[in-house]
Amino acid sequence: MNEVTIDEPSVDARNSKSIQIRLSKSGRKKTFSSPEQLSAFINEQRFSFNFTEEQWKSTHESLVGDYIWNNFYTPVLEQMKSIKTAWEYNHDHLDSLIESFEVNYFEFYIPLSNSALGQFIIKHSKTSPIEAILISFASITPDLTPLKNPNKVMYTHYINLIGAKRNGDNDSNCQSFKTLNGYYLKAQRLLTAFELSANKAAIQSHIDHLDSVVKDTTELYDQSVKDKQNFDVWLKNEQASLETLKDEKTKKYQLDFSNSIKKIIKAKRAITRRVDTDVQSSLDRLEQAEITYKSKIELSASVAYWETKKVTHKTELKTWLIALILFSLSTVIFPPLLGYLVAGWTQELFTDKLLFGAINPLALTTTVILLSLCTYAIRFSSRQYSSAKHLMLEAVERKTMISTYLALMNEDKLKEQEDRKIALDTLFRPSSTGIVADNAAIMPTDAVIKVLDKRAN
Incomplete structure (x- = not known):
């Protein structure tokens, strides 16, 4: 096979x-x-x-x-x-x-x-x-x-x-x-017997299932009758219990209702008193808010003014900072460069008149003058930068102080006249420019003149 x-x-x-x-x-x-x-x-x-x-x-x-x-x-x-x-x-x-x-x-x-x-x-x-x-x-x-x-x-x-x-x-x-035809016929009979046996087993199983269903249904009916009798007894007892409970609850609810009415009347009176107090407090806060609002309206111009001053001084601060940087770079670059160029242009004129045998007097003079001008420009730009920075900080401070004053008034923390006087004196104090006097500064030209005088003597 x-x-x-x-x-x-x-x-x-x-x-x-x-x-x-x-x-x-x-x-x-x-x-x-x-x-x-x-x-x-x-x-x-x-x-x-x-x-x-x-x-x-x-x-x-x-x-x-x-x-x-x-x-x-x-x-x-x-x-x-x-x-x-x-x-x-x-x-x-x-x-x-x-x-x-x-x-x-x-x-x-x-x-x-x-x-x-x-x-x-x-x-x-x-x-x-x-x-x-x-x-x-x-x-x-x-x-x-x-x-x-x-x-x-x-x-x-x-x-x-x-x-x-x-x-x-x-x-x-x-x-x-x-x-093998005989075997084949027997095989057909065995197959038929198997199928009949399978069908018989299925039918018997179905009959057994029906018997089981009938039995379960009968038992369920008997149990339902007993449950109905028990339910009737339970219902009768429950009805009596409910009547008793109804009477007890009715008396309790009447008593609770009376006590609740008394508590509601008492709570109403307390709420009325509290509402009156809250209304009066709200009126006082409203009056204070009105005063604060008027003060804010009056001081809003000051806030806007100092905001404008802050922006102006901040712009000046940036301008003078740029000028200071440019003048500093010019001081380093242009005086030596100009001296070098002048020395080259006048080399033949001052061949026999060099200072210390090596320094062209015209080139030295030109370099010192330009260095002095650049130095003065640096000093001037630095002072203006410091003044602009000081005035900008002053404007920020004044604006902050005005806002703080308004906040304190809004929170009722400046009720006394003395407190307001202290706050206003601080707020409206005189402003300074922040520029420091610089009378003792020494210019490079002064040093050169001293050197020339000493050589002449």
Whole structure:
């Protein structure tokens, strides 16, 4: 007999998920969690339905058994093997293979070990393998018009074997099948007995279920009658308890209502007093807010003035800072450069009149004068920068003081006249320019004159 060989799954097989395959006419599916489990199921069918040479009692049995196995079981298991291989290597067409197998298997159903009929056939094979395999053949009810392989090929083999039985085909397989006609008839009777037994068991199970339902219904009715009697007694007792509770609660509610009315009247009086106090307090705050508002209106011009002064002095501050930087750079660059140029232009005029034998007097004078002017410009820019910075800070301070004064008034922290006098004296103090007198400054020209006087003497 030809065998369906199942390769062991490789180490690199990828098992991404479990799959379900419909293996019954009722539509119930069998779940396989891994390719190995599917491979084990395929091997189980081979060992259950592919009987060995030792199990056959004659050549006729061997020929018919091999014919049924090779032409009906093998194509089904080969399709399942293709599904297992695609699953192992995670092929994209796995779902289409499963769907195609289910369609083919539904059209050409043969019993496997997962069905009750399959288990019956396996069990009967211990007694008579040929009867068992013929029961499998007798249970086949193929679609009358299969259009695709492998069902089309299986249908052809099925018709050949059934037709030979009727028409007297001389093929060895057909002759063997005719020889085993008695076994085939017995297999049909065993199949009919199995189906009747299954139906009888189902009917008996249904009858037992109905008896159980009737029994449960009767018990439920009896229990309902007892519960109704108990409920009537409980209802009567509850009605008496409710009447008693009603009287007690009515008296309690009347007392609570009287006490609540008294508390409400007392609370109303307290709320009235509190509202009067709050109204008077609100009127006082409103009056104070009006005073503060008027003060804010009066001082808003001062706030705007000092804001303008701050912006003006900040602009002057930046201007004098730039001037100071430019004059400082000019002091470093231009006096030496001008002295160098003048010395070059007047070199022939002062060849014999150099100071200390090396210094051109005109170049020295020009350099000292320009250095003095740059120095004076630096001093002037620095003083103006300091004054602008001082006046800007003064403006910021005055604006902050006015805002603080208004905030204090708004919070009623300047109620006393003396407090207001102290705040206003601080606010309206005289402003200073921040310029420091610099009468003792020494210019570079003074130093040069002293040097020349000393040389003349």
